[in-house]
Amino acid sequence: xxxxxxxxxxxxxxxxxxxxxxxxxxxxxxxxxxxxxxxxxxxxxxxxxxxxxxxxxxxxxxxxxxxxxxxxxxxxxxxxxxxxxxxxxxxxxxxxxxxxxxxxxxxxxxxxxxxxxxxxxxxxxxxxxxxxxxxxxxxxxxxxxxxxxxxxxxxxxxxxxxxxxxxxxx
Numbered sequence: 001x002x003x004x005x006x007x008x009x010x011x012x013x014x015x016x017x018x019x020x021x022x023x024x025x026x027x028x029x030x031x032x033x034x035x036x037x038x039x040x041x042x043x044x045x046x047x048x049x050x051x052x053x054x055x056x057x058x059x060x061x062x063x064x065x066x067x068x069x070x071x072x073x074x075x076x077x078x079x080x081x082x083x084x085x086x087x088x089x090x091x092x093x094x095x096x097x098x099x100x101x102x103x104x105x106x107x108x109x110x111x112x113x114x115x116x117x118x119x120x121x122x123x124x125x126x127x128x129x130x131x132x133x134x135x136x137x138x139x140x141x142x143x144x145x146x147x148x149x150x151x152x153x154x155x156x157x158x159x160x161x162x163x164x165x166x167x168x169x170x
Contacts, residue, residue: 043081
């Protein structure tokens, strides 16, 4: 069996004992300051935000406003809007970062690797050939193209433009 180390996630793992109370997605959903919560786009039923502990630059998440661990109980309106937000994420990330692929998925439950088990959400991770390299494993160093604030400043206007250019289905 092979093991892949992710030492850049150590601050997240160590912070679990010091985490803020309540749900990270519910806090982000309620904020009036999208930049401080790294919220990039808002629909009527779901929203897009950046992962504060990204695997790679442009790692986004899509979450419903309603606090629920159950994807299967979510309405078609919620999952449909999450699908539309996913399509926007792909368009924006393709234009700005030009990835060679994507990982898209949900980790439902602790056994599946969910860091937040009581509020389901989707991950959108842009990928490039060779993006997993020896630096994080051997050098305990992660090379990132930019910090979260820079990523937010670059992506936020693109999501606003995407919203204006995408016809509403309601």
